[in-house]
Amino acid sequence: xxxxxxxxxxxxxxxxxxxxxxxxxxxxxxxxxxxxxxxxxxxxxxxxxxxxxxxxxxxxxxxxxxxxxxxxxxxxxxxxxxxxxxxxxxxxxxxxxxxxxxxxxxxxxxxxxxxxxxxxxxxxxxxxxxxxxxxxxxxxxxxxxxxxxxxxxxxxxxxxxxxxxxxxxxxxxxxxxxxxxxxxxxxxxxxxxxxxxxxxxxxxxxxxxxxxxxxxxxxxxxxxxxxxxxxxxxxxxxxxxxxxxxxxxxxxxx
Amino acid sequence: xxxxxxxxxxxxxxxxxxxxxxxxxxxxxxxxxxxxxxxxxxxxxxxxxxxxxxxxxxxxxxxxxxxxxxxxxxxxxxxxxxxxxxxxxxxxxxxxxxxxxxxxxxxxxxxxxxxxxxxxxxxxxxxxxxxxxxxxxxxxxxxxxxxxxxxxxxxxxxxxxxxxxxxxxxxxxxxxxxxxxxxxxxxxxxxxxxxxxxxxxxxxxxxxxxxxxxxxxxxxxxxxxxxxxxxxxxxxxxxxxxxxxxxxxxxxxxxxxxxxxxxxxxxxxxxxxxxxxxxxxxxxxxxxxxxxxxxxxxxxxxxxxxxxxxxxxxxxxx
Ligand SMILES: Cc1cc2nc3c(=O)[nH]c(=O)nc-3n(C[C@H](O)[C@H](O)[C@H](O)COP(=O)(O)OP(=O)(O)OC[C@H]3O[C@@H](n4cnc5c(N)ncnc54)[C@H](O)[C@@H]3O)c2cc1C
Ligand SMILES: Nc1ncnc2c1ncn2[C@@H]1O[C@H](COP(=O)(O)O)[C@@H](O)[C@H]1O
Numbered sequence: 001x002x003x004x005x006x007x008x009x010x011x012x013x014x015x016x017x018x019x020x021x022x023x024x025x026x027x028x029x030x031x032x033x034x035x036x037x038x039x040x041x042x043x044x045x046x047x048x049x050x051x052x053x054x055x056x057x058x059x060x061x062x063x064x065x066x067x068x069x070x071x072x073x074x075x076x077x078x079x080x081x082x083x084x085x086x087x088x089x090x091x092x093x094x095x096x097x098x099x100x101x102x103x104x105x106x107x108x109x110x111x112x113x114x115x116x117x118x119x120x121x122x123x124x125x126x127x128x129x130x131x132x133x134x135x136x137x138x139x140x141x142x143x144x145x146x147x148x149x150x151x152x153x154x155x156x157x158x159x160x161x162x163x164x165x166x167x168x169x170x171x172x173x174x175x176x177x178x179x180x181x182x183x184x185x186x187x188x189x190x191x192x193x194x195x196x197x198x199x200x201x202x203x204x205x206x207x208x209x210x211x212x213x214x215x216x217x218x219x220x221x222x223x224x225x226x227x228x229x230x231x232x233x234x235x236x237x238x239x240x241x242x243x244x245x246x247x248x249x250x251x252x253x254x
Numbered sequence: 255x256x257x258x259x260x261x262x263x264x265x266x267x268x269x270x271x272x273x274x275x276x277x278x279x280x281x282x283x284x285x286x287x288x289x290x291x292x293x294x295x296x297x298x299x300x301x302x303x304x305x306x307x308x309x310x311x312x313x314x315x316x317x318x319x320x321x322x323x324x325x326x327x328x329x330x331x332x333x334x335x336x337x338x339x340x341x342x343x344x345x346x347x348x349x350x351x352x353x354x355x356x357x358x359x360x361x362x363x364x365x366x367x368x369x370x371x372x373x374x375x376x377x378x379x380x381x382x383x384x385x386x387x388x389x390x391x392x393x394x395x396x397x398x399x400x401x402x403x404x405x406x407x408x409x410x411x412x413x414x415x416x417x418x419x420x421x422x423x424x425x426x427x428x429x430x431x432x433x434x435x436x437x438x439x440x441x442x443x444x445x446x447x448x449x450x451x452x453x454x455x456x457x458x459x460x461x462x463x464x465x466x467x468x469x470x471x472x473x474x475x476x477x478x479x480x481x482x483x484x485x486x487x488x489x490x491x492x493x494x495x496x497x498x499x500x501x502x503x504x505x506x507x508x509x510x511x512x513x514x515x516x517x518x519x520x521x522x523x524x525x526x527x528x529x530x531x532x533x534x535x536x537x538x539x540x541x542x543x544x545x546x547x548x549x550x551x552x553x554x555x556x557x558x559x560x561x562x563x564x565x566x567x568x569x570x571x572x
Contacts, residue, residue: 013384013386014384016386018386025383025386093360093362096356117503120383120384122502122503124348124352125355126352127352128351129353129355129356131353132353132357133356137319137430138320138349140320140345141349153435159496160442160496160497161438161439163434163437164434164436164437164438165433167431168431176489178489213394214362214393214394215361215392215394216393217391218390218392219390220388221388221390222387223387223528225524227533227548228548229545229548230549231535231540231545231550231551231553232551232552233540233551233552237552237554237559241559241562241566242566244563245563245567245570248532251511251532253452253510254475254567
């Protein structure tokens with residue numbers, strides 16, 4: 001079973017500050033990491049491979065330094081990785097075309113896994129775009145996957161219902177955060193991963209021409225969250241409660 | 255042409271409200287799409303709510319599958335020369351829009367909070383970085399595809415005198431290689447957190463499902479109330495149906511008062527409730543992130559705080 005996992009490098013969104021003067025989010029100096037749900041996708045890929053044999057390949061379009069974060073996924077148990085460095089303007093159209101170019105270079109595949117959405121942009125676009133460009137079925141929001149030799153069954157969590165879908169291979173599946181608990185690699189795993197191959201292919205090597213973005217960012221503004229922050233602590237519960245009730249009374253909500 | 259499709263009627267009415275405004279500005283027609291059932295009454299209603307035209311599509315397709323709906327909509331978009339396509343941003347729409355965009359090589363913006371036309375260009379706004387910023391984007395492709403979440407725009411008032419065309423069409427699709435083998439409806443509580451005035455929201459700080467009764471008793475002190483929850487309470491533990499789930503991947507709420515009880519305040523939760531007027535946090539950990547995002551807070555054990563708070567509010571009211 002050949003499984004490809006699309007993984008994205010993002011900045012840690014929790015640490016983003018808004019510059020009070022410019023009202024812009026400050027992105028410099030933040031830690032990079034793999035988008036959280038992509039680790040669930042890698043975990044699921046490893047689980048299926050361990051059961052059925054085959055290999056797990058990571059593919060990423062991202063900055064050239066992303067080899068560092070990709071290593072974490074190799075340490076988890078993925079077999080190899082392909083990084084397509086891209087630092088210029090991009091949108092989902094551009095990224096999906098580059099990913100398709102890379103996937104075609106990788107050869108035969110049975111399952112492509114993505115996260116349900118990336119944590120920084122939360123669009124859920126790449127999975128369905130890749131599936132359409134490869135003309136294969138998609139099973140999105142899978143909270144459980146069962147892979148047989150001939151077919152795969154996925155339970156899609158749509159909130160108000162669970163829809164069970166069966167598909168032959170190849171198929172693209174996007175997973176939810178609840179599907180599994182991604183493993184933490186041990187020190188041995190991390191050391192072992194140092195020898196696993198990370199191939200780097202330039203954009204020109206995977207597509208004949210990189211398209212221009214269909215969506216252009218014209219402005220990003222910070223959303224400030226100023227709150228009163230009146231916290232009642234280090235006092236008996238009864239006292240804290242009466243102060244809160246008094247405050248809520250003044251706010252006119254009681 | 256501006257084309258609108260959502261599988262849910264209320265969301266469709268909201269999109270037609272905004273779609274009407276955009277179509278007027280572009281001096282184009284607004285078309286609604288209904289797939290699957292030949293519901294003329296619904297088509298008439300879409301016209302009353304702003305559509306100029308309704309495509310009623312008969313097809314061999316049964317249940318929603320993004321692969322198959324992509325084929326139906328691509329045909330309609332190309333034939334009607336639509337330059338702006340609005341898709342309802344429920345789970346179906348969110349997986350359909352990007353697939354459609356890939357087929358058309360079009361720009362697609364997910365979950366827009368605002369859309370306007372500037373000098374003929376389609377400009378969108380959406381929240382990024384888990385609610386920390388808003389990105390303003392411009393669509394440069396021939397067609398622009400935009401997904402619209404519920405409660406983002408208001409429907410127009412129905413105008414029973416409005417005229418429009420209902421066009422029936424048959425579109426056959428190549429069936430997808432995937433097969434739906436089972437559908438399990440989840441439990442429904444019928445709450446609507448998005449319209450609630452006061453929300454008491456429960457997190458992992460609650461030890462048992464039964465204890466949510468404490469939150470219900472607090473909520474019972476207010477009118478227009480609803481129970482909310484963090485993602486794990488719904489998605490991991492299944493203590494409450496999805497309708498209660500607040501956050502980035504759940505419902506976006508803006509009540510007058512939001513009580514976050516036993517919720518740590520991770521950014522993905524904040525993303526769903528940051529527009530609340532007043533946020534009250536109850537958490538036993540003084541360093542919990544939720545206090546940074548709260549107007550009022552009590553550091554304490556919810557099992558001690560809630561019973562006293564319920565009594566105190568009851569007393570204050572009499
Ligand atoms: C892609 C993605 C999307 C997500 N979307 C959402 C979303 O839409 N909504 C959402 O909520 N989360 C979402 N999450 C999850 C989010 O990151 C957090 O994991 C989640 O919000 C934590 O829920 P919690 O606060 O209930 O639990 P915890 O983080 O475990 O916090 C429990 C809190 O309860 C307090 N506590 C414990 N016992 C008591 C007591 N007796 N009295 C008082 N306080 C007590 C603790 O101090 C702690 O602060 C998402 C995550 C990802 C990766
Ligand atoms: N640059 C990228 N490289 C590889 N995979 C990506 C990239 N961007 C997004 N993905 C995949 O697509 C999923 C959804 O991302 P998004 O469309 O940004 O919400 C992610 O969880 C990844 O699996």
